[in-house]
Amino acid sequence: MTSIIEFFNALGKYDFLQSALITAIMVGIMSGIIGSFIILRGMSLMGDAISHAVLPGVAVAYIFGFNILIGASIFGVLAALLIGFVAARSKIKTDTSIGVVFSAFYALGFILISMAESSTNLHHILFGNILAVSDTDIMTTAVVLGIVILFVVIFYKELLVTSFDETYAKTYGLNVQLIHYGLMLVLTLVTVSALQTVGIILVVAMLITPAATAFLWTDKLGTMLISSATVGVIASIAGLYFSYTFNWASGPAIVIVAALLFALSFIFSPKQNFFKLRRSVAR
Amino acid sequence: MLNVKNLTVAYDDTPVFSDVAVQFNAGKITGIIGPNGAGKSTLIKAILNLIKVRQGKIDYNGQPMKSVQKQIAYVEQRKDLDLTFPINVFDLVLTGTYGKLGLFKNPGQREKQASQKALEQVSLTKFAKRQIGNLSGGQLQRVFVARAIVQQAEIIILDEPFVGIDLQSETAIMAILKQWRDENKTIIVIHHDLNKVTKYFDDLVILNHGIVDFGPAKEVYNPTNIGSAFSADLSSVLFQTKEGVQ
Numbered sequence: 109m110t111s112i113i114e115f116f117n118a119l120g121k122y123d124f125l126q127s128a129l130i131t132a133i134m135v136g137i138m139s140g141i142i143g144s145f146i147i148l149r150g151m152s153l154m155g156d157a158i159s160h161a162v163l164p165g166v167a168v169a170y171i172f173g174f175n176i177l178i179g180a181s182i183f184g185v186l187a188a189l190l191i192g193f194v195a196a197r198s199k200i201k202t203d204t205s206i207g208v209v210f211s212a213f214y215a216l217g218f219i220l221i222s223m224a225e226s227s228t229n230l231h232h233i234l235f236g237n238i239l240a241v242s243d244t245d246i247m248t249t250a251v252v253l254g255i256v257i258l259f260v261v262i263f264y265k266e267l268l269v270t271s272f273d274e275t276y277a278k279t280y281g282l283n284v285q286l287i288h289y290g291l292m293l294v295l296t297l298v299t300v301s302a303l304q305t306v307g308i309i310l311v312v313a314m315l316i317t318p319a320a321t322a323f324l325w326t327d328k329l330g331t332m333l334i335s336s337a338t339v340g341v342i343a344s345i346a347g348l349y350f351s352y353t354f355n356w357a358s359g360p361a362i363v364i365v366a367a368l369l370f371a372l373s374f375i376f377s378p379k380q381n382f383f384k385l386r387r388s389v390a391r
Numbered sequence: 392m393l394n395v396k397n398l399t400v401a402y403d404d405t406p407v408f409s410d411v412a413v414q415f416n417a418g419k420i421t422g423i424i425g426p427n428g429a430g431k432s433t434l435i436k437a438i439l440n441l442i443k444v445r446q447g448k449i450d451y452n453g454q455p456m457k458s459v460q461k462q463i464a465y466v467e468q469r470k471d472l473d474l475t476f477p478i479n480v481f482d483l484v485l486t487g488t489y490g491k492l493g494l495f496k497n498p499g500q501r502e503k504q505a506s507q508k509a510l511e512q513v514s515l516t517k518f519a520k521r522q523i524g525n526l527s528g529g530q531l532q533r534v535f536v537a538r539a540i541v542q543q544a545e546i547i548i549l550d551e552p553f554v555g556i557d558l559q560s561e562t563a564i565m566a567i568l569k570q571w572r573d574e575n576k577t578i579i580v581i582h583h584d585l586n587k588v589t590k591y592f593d594d595l596v597i598l599n600h601g602i603v604d605f606g607p608a609k610e611v612y613n614p615t616n617i618g619s620a621f622s623a624d625l626s627s628v629l630f631q632t633k634e635g636v637q
Contacts, residue, residue, distance in 0.1 A: 148473075148476060148477070150473075262495065263494075264497075265486070265489050265492075265497060265498070266489075266494070268478070268486070269486050269489055271476070272472070272473065272476045272478055272483075272486075273467075273472060273486070275441065275465075275467055275471065276465060276467065276486070277489075278439075278440075278441055279439050279440075279441065279460070279463060279465045280460060280461055280463075280489065280490030280542075281457075281460040281461060281490065282489075282490075323477065326477055327477050327478075327479060327522035328477055328478075328479065328482075329477045329478060329482075331477075332477050
């Protein structure tokens, strides 16, 4: 209890902690929203892939000194296109194509970073360093959050119908590829923002875990988006608290809280019906 | 009239069928029958513009299918869908209005009323708020028919709509198909139960890697055609039984 009061006192005192909290909340919201569509489309692996494939973009942006959002977006979309191309033009399945492409991009990212020999701390890219966010980072994250919300509000019905029934959407002439690649672009932007809080390795957890938790509680897409964002925010705030209080790395702290919320939902959500399922298995 | 001319579709280098020519008439319920792998689903996918065709043309009253895409409703096989998706019955039916709304417009009062009315037509009003995974096979199929109703399409294509559903739902769906026929729409149904062919369909297309025959169901549903498309054994069983009952 004392440590919670201390955390809030520190929040009032230290700008860096306030910046961290604001960023964590924004990232929690955006990853919860986009993550919902990722899991509903059965694209968890793709989410993982894109989040890793942006690494060379981050490296190139550092080397040439331009905004990492631009570098990451280019490589994120390039990876999505390449995954689609390889799967469509060969006999191999999409998950295999994802495995080949994203690991290649990830490897390229490591090589570029080591070549750059910049002051960029690879450790921070991989695991996040939320306590070091700058004002520019906050602004960038706010812009990405705005883009995410606009994208989902404007294309809500297209995202719904292509996630649920892509064939039907095609029959009435909707350009489902455009929606897919639009979502991939927004996903790369979210990934870059989440780099600050949880790092590249754990971005996928922020996309998948809050969304999966929300999925266990609701049967309505709108409610799922809001619940998922809420879980993302709770995990971010609680994770930041643990990070500050116990000196844990912020990324793993946030992800562990999210996983705990999922575990509780797994056991107690009426939709999951864990106890009833156990009883029926026991019989 | 929906006109298929000299259509050839192939996956890789293996043709599913070649040179298919067939017409689907307005004001008729047309059944498509044929053995597994005969090309029934491929034919409707070509009509729906979902696959590339190697050669041939498909038009509706002289217009290419691409330009009449919003005039087509498609009731696909339920097994292809994720029934755990967080969507309820009403919202699923409402997706039927999306095509005509286009981008940037959301369903309003008019679209919601149309969806409500469609649910009434398939007697599922009280299930409006239910998640789709909590329906029986027959109820779910009626939901998809309700979505086709709100599409207000001129051509309605159904892929195996009666598989795994109860008799009550089958009867309800047939009543809707007949209503569409009375409104002079073009209805195409892929079907597997040969016993009900002449009862359900006005016209019939018999397919087996090409057209075996097509025309009025009562004429083309005969031992020769069924024997040729399926097997002589099946044909003799079906038609002997039929004569026995008669």
